[in-house]
Amino acid sequence: MSGPSGDPEQEHDQEHDHEDEHDDGHGYRHLRPDRTGQAEAFDRISSRYDEAFPDKEGQLAATEWLVGSLPAGSRVLDLGCGTGVPTARRLSEAGLEVVGVDLSEVMVALARDHVPAGEFHRADIADLRPGGPRDLGRFQAVAAFFSLLMLPRAEIPLALRTIRHLLVPGGLFALSMVEADLDDFPIPFLGGRIRVSGYRREELRAVVEAAHFEVVGESAWTCVPAGPDVPPEEHLFLRCRKPES
Ligand SMILES: C[S@@+](CC[C@H](N)C(=O)[O-])C[C@H]1O[C@@H](n2cnc3c(N)ncnc32)[C@H](O)[C@@H]1O
Numbered sequence: 001m002s003g004p005s006g007d008p009e010q011e012h013d014q015e016h017d018h019e020d021e022h023d024d025g026h027g028y029r030h031l032r033p034d035r036t037g038q039a040e041a042f043d044r045i046s047s048r049y050d051e052a053f054p055d056k057e058g059q060l061a062a063t064e065w066l067v068g069s070l071p072a073g074s075r076v077l078d079l080g081c082g083t084g085v086p087t088a089r090r091l092s093e094a095g096l097e098v099v100g101v102d103l104s105e106v107m108v109a110l111a112r113d114h115v116p117a118g119e120f121h122r123a124d125i126a127d128l129r130p131g132g133p134r135d136l137g138r139f140q141a142v143a144a145f146f147s148l149l150m151l152p153r154a155e156i157p158l159a160l161r162t163i164r165h166l167l168v169p170g171g172l173f174a175l176s177m178v179e180a181d182l183d184d185f186p187i188p189f190l191g192g193r194i195r196v197s198g199y200r201r202e203e204l205r206a207v208v209e210a211a212h213f214e215v216v217g218e219s220a221w222t223c224v225p226a227g228p229d230v231p232p233e234e235h236l237f238l239r240c241r242k243p244e245s
Contacts, residue, residue, distance in 0.1 A: 027158045033126050035103065038150055038194060042082075042104035045190040049107075050083055051226060052190055058221035059145050062174040062237045063087050065217070066141050067094040069172055074140035075099065077166060079125060080147020084111030084118065087143055092117045099136055101128065103150075125151065129162045141172040146235075149177050152184035153197045160211035167242040173213060177204055179220070179234040201236050213240040 045052070063086065066076060072095040078088045081100030088111055092098045098118040102108050108122045125147065127134040142163045148156055163173055180198030187196055199207060205215055217239035224232045 027161075028126060028129060028132075028155075031152075031155060031158070033124070033152075033155060035124065039103040039105070041189065041192045041194045042102075043106040044192055046083060046104060046106040046110055048190060050085055053223070053225050055221075055223045055225070056086055058219060058223070058235050058237050059176060060086060060090070061219070062145070062176065062239065063090050063143065065239055066091065066143060066172060066174055067096070070096060070140055073097060075137070076141045076143065077101065077136065077139045078118075079128075079142055079144040079163070080150065081111050081120065082107050082147075084114040084120070087145060088115045088118050088120075091143075099139070101125070101136070102147075125159050125162065126155070128166060129158065130165045132162075136166070138168050139166050139171060140168055141174070142166060143174045145174070145176045146178065148175065149196050149198055150194065151197060152195075153199075156197065157207060157211055160208060160213070164212060164242055169242060169244045171242045173238075173240040173242065175208065175238045175240060177236050179204075179236050204236055205238065208238055208240060212243065214243055215239070216241050 075097045076091050078098060078100040081088050081102050084100060088098045088100045092115050098115060100111050100118055100120040101123045103124050105122050108120045111118065111120045123134050126132065128136060144163065148159050151159055167173065178198050179201055181200055182196060182198045184195045184197055186193050201220065208215060215238050219237045221235045222232060223235050
């Protein structure tokens with residue numbers, strides 16, 4: 001059922017935006033996100049990233065779920081797109097309209113090279129928040145593979161809210177995270193350091209459901225990265241849907 005605007009989605013978001021006014025501006029105002037070193041770390045390792053993580057089975061399967069579920073020409077956002085390989089490239093080759101966003105300028109440049117038909121922006125996930133500085137329009141699907149884990153835990157629900165806002169009603173959301181009980185924790189990474197967050201799998205599901213997504217599928221893959229300083233990881237994939245209303 002739609003409200004006075006006739007657009008149920010807008011109504012729903014307005015309700016949430018109103019709630020967020022009491023939260024002093026979508027929750028971001030109190031956060032002061034600190035990205036020190038994060039973009040630089042990915043700038044530095046960008047050319048080695050795909051070699052260091054060759055085991056992409058789970059990601060490829062989640063990408064195929066999007067390809068098989070979306071009509072040709074659908075707009076898909078690859079959030080934290082990295083080099084554009086394999087996700088943005090596969091989505092683009094499948095006839096979808098791909099927009100990629102990444103904090104790292106070097107990753108964005110590589111993605112533009114790898115996926116000429118895609119549109120890529122250097123931006124922070126936080127910039128895409130409702131009322132934030134970057135409005136890229138609405139999408140039939142969002143993929144966020146191993147990018148939300150670069151945020152402190154306090155910010156992850158806000159990023160999920162941003163993704164919900166970017167999706168049309170019924171839109172699809174493919175999420176992957178590394179299973180870990182960590183919050184903004186510095187780890188060695190390909191010769192440098194990055195800060196990462198994670199959850200145990202039940203908790204991740206709860207966080208995603210609390211952000212008003214339906215979880216329609218879930219899988220886990222054990223991944224052995226090729227890098228010398230990265231131990232085996234459990235990769236969690238959630239296939240989600242934004243409810244129609
Ligand atoms: C672990 S990589 C994953 C890349 C790609 N999604 C993949 O699965 O191959 C994480 C990516 O997220 C980007 N990133 C980290 N923090 C971000 C932020 N706040 N906003 C946008 N991108 C971010 C990094 O620059 C990096 O390219």
